[in-house]
Amino acid sequence: MYPIHLRIEGQAALVAGGGAVAHRKTLGLLAAGATVTVVAPELAPSLAALAAAGRIAWLKRRASADVFVSRTAPRLVFCATDDPMVNAAFGKAAKEAGALVNDATAPELCDFFLPAALRDGDLLVTVSTGGASPALARTLKKRLAARLGASWGAWLERLSHLREDAKARIKGSRAREDFWRTALSEQLLNLVEAGRLDEAEAEVRHALDSFGTES
Structure with missing residues (x-):
């Protein structure tokens, strides 16, 4: 594991899935300034609202390998459907197209992990467990937030x-x-x-x- 903070402002990212997990990934990407495309046959209301507001692009279709045939691979791809087999196949195709992949259902297939992040202005403190326990990372982030205060x-x-x-x-x-x-x-x-x-x-x-x- 090589820890880095990646600048993705204006960079393309793709999220496969239209549910709550995809929504969380999308919000994090938007907060970092990425240009986000969501691929899913249907969107949860929260994602649909983002699409309607023009904050994300929506590919209204299933996540499959041919998504990458006619488009340049984005820098980051998030596999967040509720089907591990779909995630694995989509992630494999994304890697072959040159993207870095995060699979919400299979840490062993991830090229990178999302740490629990504590933000205060330009200060960014992250906690990662390498995908072993996101719950522990979130808990430790809360403890750090309480310890650091707001200054x-x-x-x-x-x-x-x-x-x-x-x-x-x-x-x-x-x-x-x-x-x-x-x-x-x-x-x-x-x-x-x-x-x-x-x-x-x-x-x-x-x-x-x-x-x-x-x-």
Whole structure:
């Protein structure tokens, strides 16, 4: 397993299936900015609403290998029908066409797994069990969410600006690495966790001023 966060904004993805599982996969893809096509003879009301709103394309047919004959394979394919044999055959055809495949009914056939994801602004924390126990991944995500609190996304936004300041003022990647290792101290992280972001930012700016003086 090689953990990555994949940019799929504007990229094509295909979901086979029209039920609740397909709907969950589709929502995640839309949230990441993908262009989603759903292939299924019928759609659950939630998916039908997305199609009616123009947020997804709908191929009104069964998921079968010939879907890939006349179209370029999307980057990602999700097999989420309620028939494991259909999923397996469709996934095989998708792999042969060059797509990466996630099969909701057979972890052993997956090229990749979807972790439980905790999002707060640009902060993305994921928990994966390699398909062994999605329920455990979801439970651990909830525990992490309770532990982290609600300040980290806002802090990350501030930190991105502070990082640009550090780049301009500290020359050399090794020196910047040394600075951040010291600046992001346990004391500072405790301030962020407590929601005291102004104080945390002031601490970093003070550390940056001191570092620049010492340099």
